[in-house]
Amino acid sequence: MFGIHAKGVYPIAPTPFTDDGEIDFASTDRMVDWYREIGATGMTILGIMGEAPKLDQAEALAFATRCIQRAQGLPVLVGVSAPGFAAMRSLARAVMDAGAAGVMIAPPPSLRTDDQIVGYYAQAVEAIGTDIPFCIQDYPLTLTVVMTPKVIQRIITDNPSCVMLKHEDWPGLEKISTLRRFEQEGTLRRVSILTGNGGLFLDFEMERGVDGAMTGYAFPEMLVDVVRLSAAGERDAAHDMFDAHLPLVRYEQQPGIGLAVRKYILKRRGVLASDAQRKPGAGISATAKGEIEYLLSRVARRDPRAGKLS
Numbered sequence: 001m002f003g004i005h006a007k008g009v010y011p012i013a014p015t016p017f018t019d020d021g022e023i024d025f026a027s028t029d030r031m032v033d034w035y036r037e038i039g040a041t042g043m044t045i046l047g048i049m050g051e052a053p054k055l056d057q058a059e060a061l062a063f064a065t066r067c068i069q070r071a072q073g074l075p076v077l078v079g080v081s082a083p084g085f086a087a088m089r090s091l092a093r094a095v096m097d098a099g100a101a102g103v104m105i106a107p108p109p110s111l112r113t114d115d116q117i118v119g120y121y122a123q124a125v126e127a128i129g130t131d132i133p134f135c136i137q138d139y140p141l142t143l144t145v146v147m148t149p150k151v152i153q154r155i156i157t158d159n160p161s162c163v164m165l166k167h168e169d170w171p172g173l174e175k176i177s178t179l180r181r182f183e184q185e186g187t188l189r190r191v192s193i194l195t196g197n198g199g200l201f202l203d204f205e206m207e208r209g210v211d212g213a214m215t216g217y218a219f220p221e222m223l224v225d226v227v228r229l230s231a232a233g234e235r236d237a238a239h240d241m242f243d244a245h246l247p248l249v250r251y252e253q254q255p256g257i258g259l260a261v262r263k264y265i266l267k268r269r270g271v272l273a274s275d276a277q278r279k280p281g282a283g284i285s286a287t288a289k290g291e292i293e294y295l296l297s298r299v300a301r302r303d304p305r306a307g308k309l310s
Helices: 025-037 057-071 085-098 114-128 149-158 173-185 202-207 220-231 235-252 258-268 286-302
Strands: 043-045 076-079 102-105 134-138 162-167 192-195
Touching: 025 057, 043 057, 057 076, 057 085, 076 085, 085 102, 085 114, 102 114, 102 162, 114 134, 114 149, 134 149, 149 162, 149 173, 162 173, 173 192, 173 202, 202 220, 202 235, 220 235, 235 258, 235 286, 258 286
Parallel strands: 043 076, 076 102, 102 134, 134 162, 162 192
Antiparallel strands: none
C-alpha cells in the first residue's frame, strides 16, 4: 500500500553498477526480488543513496521501469528531484506512466526561508501535476534545508497530493511528536511518516508514532523486524534486535563512505554482483573492509543472518 496509510519498510535501493559503471540489470532484478522476500512493503529508488544525479534521464527511466516491472505490484516510490522543473516533470510523468506508486521530492539547497520552502513545493506540484502522489524528503543534514514542523504542516495542507513525509532530521524525535500532535489537534491531516538516517533512531522513532522506515541499511530485515515488533508492542524485543545491529548501523552512517560500506556488504550477501559506484565515488580501504568483517561477525552472534554471506 502506498499513500497516507503506508506502513512498514520501504528500503532505499542502491543503483547496481557493473565494474565498468554500467547499470547492472541482473543485480537489479535480484535486489528487487530480495526486498520482496524479506518482507519489505515497498521500495524507494533514485534517492540520494541511489546515485541518482549520476544517471542521465534515459538511464533513470530505464532503471525505474525495470524496478517497477520486477516489483510485481510492490509499491515503488521514485525520487524525481532535479535542478529544474522541466526535468522533474518529465521523469515524474514517465515513471507514473510506467506504474510507479508516487514520487519523492527533495528541496534544493538554495532554499532558506520558510516561505521559499513552501513556495518551492507549490511550484513543484504545479509542474508535475496535482494527480501525482508525492513524498516530502526532509533531510537537512545533507540538503541544508531546515523544515520546521510548521513548514511541513503548510506544505501538507496546501498540497492534497502530499501523502508521505520521509523524516530524516537529526535530532528529530521531537519533530515527529509535534507533527503527530498537530494531527491529534486537527490542524494537520494524516500522512504516512517513514524515517531515514540508516535506521539509526528507528527504535524510538517508532515509539514517537512513525509508520516505518525508508532507508538503506545493508540488513533491511532488521528494519522490518523492528517495525513489526514495535507495532506489536514488543518493546524489549524490538530494542534487542536494534541493539544487535547498532554498531554496524553506526559504521555505515559515516559521511562520504556510507554507500561504499553498504554496497560492499550487499555484494558479500550476494545481492549485488559488484560493489562499484559510478564515478565520482569514494571507496573503502582494506583496513575498513576488515573492520566491516569484524562487525559482521559480532552482529552474527545475535542475528544469524549476518553470518550467511557469500
